[in-house]
Amino acid sequence: MASNRSKERSLSMVLVPTAGGSKRKKMGELTGYQLGVIGALFLSVASSVSIVICNKALMSNLGFPFATTLTSWHLMVTYCTLHVAHRLNFFDNKKIDMKTVILFGILNGVSIGFLNLSLGFNSIGFYQMTKLAIIPFTVLLETLFLKKQFSQKIKFSLFVLLVGVGIASVTDLQLNFVGTVLSLLAIATTCVGQILTNTIQKRLNVSSTQLLYQSAPFQAAILFVTGPLVDQYLTNQNVFAYKYSPIVLGFIIMSCLIAVSVNFSTFLVIGKTSPVTYQVLGHLKTCLVLGFGYTLLHDPFTERNIIGILVAIAGMGLYSYFCTLENKKKHTIDSSGSQIKDKDSNAPLLGHEEKGSFEVKKATKDSLV
Template sequence: MGEISSFQLGVIGALFLSVASSVSIVICNKALMSNLGFPFATTLTSWHLMVTYCTLHVAHRLNLFESKPIDTKTVVLFGMLNGISIGFLNLSLGFNSVGFYQMTKLAIIPFTVMLETIFLKKQFSSKIRLSLFLLLVGVGIASITDLQLNFLGTVLSLLAIITTCVGQILTNTIQKRLSVSSTQLLYQSAPFQAAILFVSGPFLDQCLTKKNVFAYKYSPVVLAFIILSCLISVSVNFSTFLVIGKTSPVTYQVLGHLKTCLVLGFGYTLLHDPFTERNLIGILIAIGGMGLYSYFCTQETKKKQGDLTLGSQIKDKETAALLAGVLQDKENHEVKKSNKDSLV
């Protein structure tokens, strides 16, 4: 029971850290890009990953965690895949309307469910599927405003969905199969993610913004927000791997849509963004779907734990009965031997 409670506390802590850090970095980046005119999202992400790796390297040197070697090919391919997925998501946002980009993010959950069902043989109950449907409908109502389709944008969105889903499934699978922690996996893969974005980031940003990141005039305020964004990103990247490792890719996506609702709420409250009854209704439906998802997941987890406990008790009883039988046979044998000796 103690191990279960500590695990549940760890999950709650990871979820809280992920929500708090993600909402914080969204608000920070929105101020940086919208108010201060720094539009280079992909390059900024490469800086995030480099700062994350440097921070983890310092933590490792201070013996705050133990590095565990992972197969080089696995780490390189995994890091490159995650870097490519970030690039495709940014390209999807650049070549599509905001509404279609939101549809792309919503499509990640059903696509992840489909991949896990087909390739990992994972089962999702009808209650879980219903709660996910309500969540997607709510977020769609709250965040999707326009849907403008174009061929290039659609292809980029499809590639973004595929690479993101596969990357998040691998994040969970690698941690479990290789028995590595989220910190160890992030420490090993962050350099490769940073490298691919550091090389491709300026080119992608120039394609999307028609501006050169190296020609940008960095004011002290912009530099301060960039540093703040990089520091928050350490927590974001760490909590992402932590949540996916402790729960599942689907739960992480559900959490991501909770962040969307919170960002919409913070935008209305703090930044006075436009807010309508449609936004409110959508957020309420989404929160209801999240609540049902959490409740059903908790019930299924308790049922599995109960089944495991029952199975363990049955196994213990069978073992005890077997031992009792062995002891009884031994006693009978000793009695027979004693009787035989007394006759002699």
């Protein structure tokens, strides 16, 4: 009898710290994940706002209008940087099916081309509407094909956000058939590309760095071939006949270096969060760019811009708040399920604790198997 009680005490002493240690480990992993997400969001915002300001100075002030070709250089520099990092063992490369990588790279390259063509064939206002349409179209695609559910609160916060960005950035809406078709193609390819960015990372268990490293050459190749043609059609200038001054070269190099951070953070944010969250972040960047443009570059700024930005910030705040509530609710449900599972898995062991030590060891061995 005394022997059985001794076994009971010793067994409980073993089980309780294990459960507590598992809980602390899960909390530590959750905290680390949240810090990683915050870091990715901050890196994305900082690098994107920086590159917009740099490219605006390059294109508007220095007269270098070749946006699509510049993007191909961005991707080539990104690939070269990641290749050096891989050679220095900063990350391990994980092979992905070549067909998947090629199609994914081409799709992302084509989406960039369509976005630039949409800007060339449409007014600024209609182009901004095209970018706003990416969020609801992404929600639609994820609901239909990935069976993802969005609560009414999330949808409402996204609506407030889109209204705010629309007020702040959309001015004239001049429609034409070719521009509308290009905008629809840009929306479709961008949404599918961003959804695939998230899906490939999670289903194939690859990091954002590994996916970007393998897909960047194909994105760069498609834009390097088509970029000069697209730019010449839109600007009536040849990128290879352009006279490059030292200051223009300096800004191009700076833009390419910042682009490494932009491309990396894009894949990182989409992989850690979702395509919709990335688009919400993109509209935050739009508001910041408008603010920086007024502060640093003395762009025209009206009361409408201010009201729109404030409404957009309110929408972003609501989206973040509702997402946090839903994540906490999901985490609570997962934790409850995990505790019930642990209790069920321990029940047979506790139920047989008054038997011999051989049966306890046998039960433990069976539970591990």
